[in-house]
């Protein structure tokens with residue numbers, strides 16, 4: 585039953601019509617459970633609050649199914665604006681983005697142009713930018729673009745997904761770029777031809793790639809709410825005599841706040857991923873797929889006055 589619900593929410597997350605309707609009819613349907621607000625002003629207030637409580641942040645201006653140049657350029661402008669606001673308000677935040685929201689489905693030229701403008705702004709304002717990893721169809725293109733840009737920009741990171749068979753090789757391939765890598769389990773529906781279908785195998789591969797990336801000496805962001813994985817990282821900290829400036833934990837806004845607080849109080853760097861914007865539907869559906877029990881939180885949001 586749970587698997588059926590997961591598949592259902594992942595199916596909804598790919599639905600362009602619902603995404604557009606949700607955008608048009610506003611920030612409702614429980615969106616605020618996982619999303620910080622409709623614009624950077626709302627998000628900036630949230631970041632300030634989160635920073636004041638002892639956490640660092642990465643913000644993500646939500647944007648999915650972008651299939652035209654105009655919207656891709658607007659998204660890039662929004663990211664640049666966010667970078668300026670982060671600097672002006674002295675917020676401790678990175679910026680995360682999806683290459684499809686920068687025009688990956690329009691042309692690679694457009695993505696490169698948008699990314700270079702954003703990374704130039706990041707350089708100027710001392711803000712790190714990370715590229716999220718999307719569906720497998722975009723996996724290779726994302727890594728190629730990352731490697732190309734990394735030649736010119738220090739302030740760039742990306743994400744690798746433990747559910748893909750290829751990820752261990754990706755860690756080896758990226759090593760020469762001294763990458764800043766965010767390691768996650770993976771949130772999309774993928775075929776067993778490219779991704780481990782069983783959670784136990786995803787978890788084992790996750791541990792393997794975390795260890796490998798740390799042994800390579802690359803800064804590692806472990807982005808998970810899974811306590812068993814977090815315990816494993818704490819063991820590695822001893823085993824590999826890691827210093828705490830070699831890695832950090834990351835979690836999504838609105839999820840496992842108790843665990844976020846515990847790790848922060850134990851002295852770990854804890855980064856909260858804070859999405860904002862009106863294009864919240866697909867993001868929220870992926871969160872429901874991860875944990876169908878969240879549907880109750882979302883329904884409460886719908887009926888809340």
Ligand code: FDA
Pocket residue numbers: 715716717718743745766768769770771772807808809810811834835836839840856857870871872874875878
């Ligand atoms: P797992 O799914 O095993 O969950 C472990 C426990 O965490 C659950 O038992 C539950 O307690 C809690 N939990 C997990 N998800 C929850 C939810 N939605 N609501 C409530 N509780 C929940 N993916 C991707 O494909 N590309 C990307 O670029 C990113 N980026 C990214 C950034 C950051 C900072 C994070 C934390 C995650 C991502 N992800 C992602 C999502 C990631 O791939 C994965 O889908 C989620 O983190 C859920 O997996 P967990 O590692 O938490 O483990």
